[in-house]
Amino acid sequence: MEKLLIEKRELVTVIESPVDFISVDHEKCVGCKNCVIICGMNLWKIRDGKAVLETDYKKFCTECASCYTVCDYDAIKFTFPPGGYGIVYQRG
Ligand code: SF4
Ligand code: SF4
Numbered sequence: 001m002e003k004l005l006i007e008k009r010e011l012v013t014v015i016e017s018p019v020d021f022i023s024v025d026h027e028k029c030v031g032c033k034n035c036v037i038i039c040g041m042n043l044w045k046i047r048d049g050k051a052v053l054e055t056d057y058k059k060f061c062t063e064c065a066s067c068y069t070v071c072d073y074d075a076i077k078f079t080f081p082p083g084g085y086g087i088v089y090q091r092g
Contacts, residue, residue, distance in 0.1 A: 008041055009060050013088045016058045017081035022067070026050045028075035035067040035076060043067075051075065062087050 024035075031049040043057045044067060054060075063086060068078035080086070 011089065012060075012062055014059055014061070015085045015088070017085040019082065020058070021063075021079050021081045022053060022057065022061065023077045024051050024053060025075045025077070028073050030073055030075075032072070034070040034072070038066040038070045040064065040066070 029050045031046050031051065033046055033051075035051050036044040036046060041060045041062060043054045043061060045052050045054070058081075063080060065078050068076045
């Protein structure tokens, strides 16, 4: 069966927040990779054993809060962007 490739970052349009709404505390991060695995937009990487969020994450983040939810070490802080900013789904 032919595999359907989805370019996830083209599924949403983001009205980019002027302020950060996700941060990671490297003192608490143990590099477990849960955030890397769960992020549907591939916005997390592990660098030197610690989670790092893409610098332009505000352009692509779908505000699902999954990274925050799966972090068992309370290393990720998540708040929704201020009103008037956020995602607009193109399909679905
Ligand atoms: S889920 Fe939390 S502890 Fe695990 S790599 Fe991500 S930030 Fe670090
Ligand atoms: S909120 Fe969702 S899309 Fe945004 S960085 Fe976290 S897991 Fe990825």
